[in-house]
Amino acid sequence: MVRLAVILRDTEIQGIAAAIQNMLLAAHASGLGGLWIADVYYAWEQIEAALQKHCPHPLVAAIALGYPAESPRRPPRDYAGVTVRLTELG
Numbered sequence: 001m002v003r004l005a006v007i008l009r010d011t012e013i014q015g016i017a018a019a020i021q022n023m024l025l026a027a028h029a030s031g032l033g034g035l036w037i038a039d040v041y042y043a044w045e046q047i048e049a050a051l052q053k054h055c056p057h058p059l060v061a062a063i064a065l066g067y068p069a070e071s072p073r074r075p076p077r078d079y080a081g082v083t084v085r086l087t088e089l090g
């Protein structure tokens with residue numbers, strides 16, 4: 001039973017993460033800038049106050065959206081040393 005609860009919780013969090021990613025992609029496609037914020041725990045009370053609502057469910061993340069004031073160049077990514085190895089399961 002505990003294992004099932006963990007699986008359900010993890011599945012829900014994966015779904016939330018996928019939804020956030022899709023929202024950020026949609027925002028970007030619409031010309032908006034977006035920021036994924038996982039550190040919502042520190043500001044739980046302020047977020048509830050801003051929403052003027054008690055949040056009955058755990059707050060997992062937030063997204064900040066806005067029109068970018070600038071268009072900075074994409075920072076260089078260092079992929080050196082990153083190896084993906086596919087292994088056969090079974």
Ligand SMILES: Cc1cc2nc3c(=O)[nH]c(=O)nc-3n(C[C@H](O)[C@H](O)[C@H](O)COP(=O)(O)O)c2cc1C
Pocket residue numbers: 034035036037038039040
């Ligand atoms: C799961 C996840 C959680 C994040 N949480 C935070 C956060 O709490 N605070 C923050 O400043 N950035 C957070 N970030 C990073 C920003 O959303 C963003 O990706 C980062 O600032 C790099 O942005 P850029 O690629 O546009 O420069 C998080 C990113 C991910 C993927």
